[in-house]
Amino acid sequence: MDVVSNVSHAKTQDVDVSYEIQASLCYADQTKPVYKNLRMTLPKQTFTCLLGESGCGKTSLLRQITGFDDGSSQSECIVTEVNKGVRRTVTLSDSIAYMAQQDLLMPWLNSLENVLLCDYLTQPLWHKWRRNTAKKEREKRDKALFLLETLGLVEAAYKAPNQLSGGMRQRVALARTLMQDKPVVLMDEPFAALDAINRYRLQDLAAEMLAEKSVVLVTHDAQEAIRLGQQILVFPNQRDNQESDVQPVFDFVRPSFPETAIPRPINAELGRYQAALLQAMEAVPC
Numbered sequence: 001m002d003v004v005s006n007v008s009h010a011k012t013q014d015v016d017v018s019y020e021i022q023a024s025l026c027y028a029d030q031t032k033p034v035y036k037n038l039r040m041t042l043p044k045q046t047f048t049c050l051l052g053e054s055g056c057g058k059t060s061l062l063r064q065i066t067g068f069d070d071g072s073s074q075s076e077c078i079v080t081e082v083n084k085g086v087r088r089t090v091t092l093s094d095s096i097a098y099m100a101q102q103d104l105l106m107p108w109l110n111s112l113e114n115v116l117l118c119d120y121l122t123q124p125l126w127h128k129w130r131r132n133t134a135k136k137e138r139e140k141r142d143k144a145l146f147l148l149e150t151l152g153l154v155e156a157a158y159k160a161p162n163q164l165s166g167g168m169r170q171r172v173a174l175a176r177t178l179m180q181d182k183p184v185v186l187m188d189e190p191f192a193a194l195d196a197i198n199r200y201r202l203q204d205l206a207a208e209m210l211a212e213k214s215v216v217l218v219t220h221d222a223q224e225a226i227r228l229g230q231q232i233l234v235f236p237n238q239r240d241n242q243e244s245d246v247q248p249v250f251d252f253v254r255p256s257f258p259e260t261a262i263p264r265p266i267n268a269e270l271g272r273y274q275a276a277l278l279q280a281m282e283a284v285p286c
């Protein structure tokens with residue numbers, strides 16, 4: 001199935017532009033690669049949901065796309081931007097906001113400070129010393145407060161993480177991700193720890209607030225993938241194929257999904273697609 005033809009939200013998306021990712025990864029303490037010669041296409045300004053069985057390499061792939069390398073693996077990750085047929089190799093590390101499975105809030109900072117933290121850390125040092133930054137700092141603070149307000153966290157702005165519920169902490173983490181305003185957003189099971197109502201609300205907020213971004217959302221929740229996915233990819237299982245000297249190109253399984261705008265309502269149609277997605281995931285060879 002052609003990925004691009006499946007994309008909804010046609011108004012906001014520039015489907016002529018995409019990132020092609022080719023990646024291989026083998027951790028030093030493992031004999032077999034986690035994946036080899038894996039290819040993935042991310043159309044820009046599209047919500048891609050990535051599923052797969054536990055341990056297949058979803059988090060590793062996100063980490064590789066960010067450019068993170070702790071030296072404990074043999075890895076290769078080539079990102080090619082394809083813009084109206086013109087291809088060029090790019091580095092995405094400066095263009096990515098990453099939201100991890102844990103909220104990773106600093107316990108000694110309040111919500112507002114946590115939201116502002118990434119911006120502060122990524123500023124060059126000389127910028128912090130400049131005198132005329134007061135106005136910019138005020139603007140950033142206003143933006144952070146606006147994000148917290150939009151996410152229903154006005155009263156939590158000056159509270160420490162240990163004074164917040166799990167759902168509130170995840171919303172602060174989402175505000176921090178949005179604050180960075182990066183074109184590519186990678187989210188690793190961001191809503192997994194939430195109750196059903198908070199998860200539903202945050203899915204709605206994420207779809208609305210990340211509509212202009214190229215998003216990869218790792219999830220184990222088939223319903224979440226069908227609600228949010230404009231492209232859904234199921235991680236191929238490569239473990240049985242590693243013995244061969246020939247390196248085939250592995251591709252993701254692409255189940256079908258409704259061609260309506262996201263976030264999709266939970267109804268009978270969504271339930272049917274959810275069942276079909278679970279079947280497609282079961283069919284991935286183990």
Ligand SMILES: Nc1ncnc2c1ncn2[C@@H]1O[C@H](COP(=O)(O)OP(=O)(O)OP(=O)(O)O)[C@@H](O)[C@H]1O
Binds near residue numbers: 028034053055056
């Ligand atoms: N830093 C590391 N060093 C060595 N092995 C690792 C490291 N990180 C992950 N692995 C291994 O790589 C494989 C893929 O792990 P990864 O966390 O990417 O899977 P995942 O699909 O995200 O799993 P889950 O759905 O459970 O979060 C696993 O076998 C894991 O044990």
